[in-house]
Amino acid sequence: GVTSLTRIPPSVLRLHNKRDDAWAAFNGKVYNITPYLDFHPGGEELMRVAGRDGTKLFSLTHAWVNVDFMLDACLVGFLVAEPSS
Numbered sequence: 001g002v003t004s005l006t007r008i009p010p011s012v013l014r015l016h017n018k019r020d021d022a023w024a025a026f027n028g029k030v031y032n033i034t035p036y037l038d039f040h041p042g043g044e045e046l047m048r049v050a051g052r053d054g055t056k057l058f059s060l061t062h063a064w065v066n067v068d069f070m071l072d073a074c075l076v077g078f079l080v081a082e083p084s085s
C-alpha cells in the first residue's frame, strides 16, 4: 500500500541508472523501469531517463501513454526534494 512506499530524493534516484537496475521518475512517482525495458516499443530510448526525472521528456515524446497504469506494479516510491543539511 501507499503507506509503505519510500520517499526517494534525486541523489538516491541517480544511483539506479544501469540497464540492470534502472529507476525513473514520472509525475512525482519513482518506478523501477528495469523489467519494462524489454517490452518498451521504443527500446533502449527509455534508458535516457534512467536515474532521473523523466517527466519532461516523457511529455514531449508520448504524453498519451498512461504511465500510472502501465507501470503500476513497478512503483517504488515518491520523488522528494533533497534533504537540506
Ligand code: HEM
Residues within 6 Å of the ligand: 036, 040, 041, 042, 043, 045, 046, 048, 049, 054, 057, 058, 061, 062, 065, 066, 067, 070, 071
Ligand atoms: C514508443 C521513447 C518512456 C511506453 C516509444 C517510441 C520511442 C519511445 C522512440 C517509438 C517507438 C517506435 O514506434 O518505433 C521513449 C523515451 C522515453 C519513453 C525517450 C523516456 C521518457 C516510456 C514510458 C512508457 C513508454 C515510461 C510507459 C511505461 C511506450 C509505448 C510506446 C512507446 C506504449 C508505443 C505506443 C506509442 O508510440 O504511442 N517510446 N519512451 N515509453 N513507448 Fe516510450
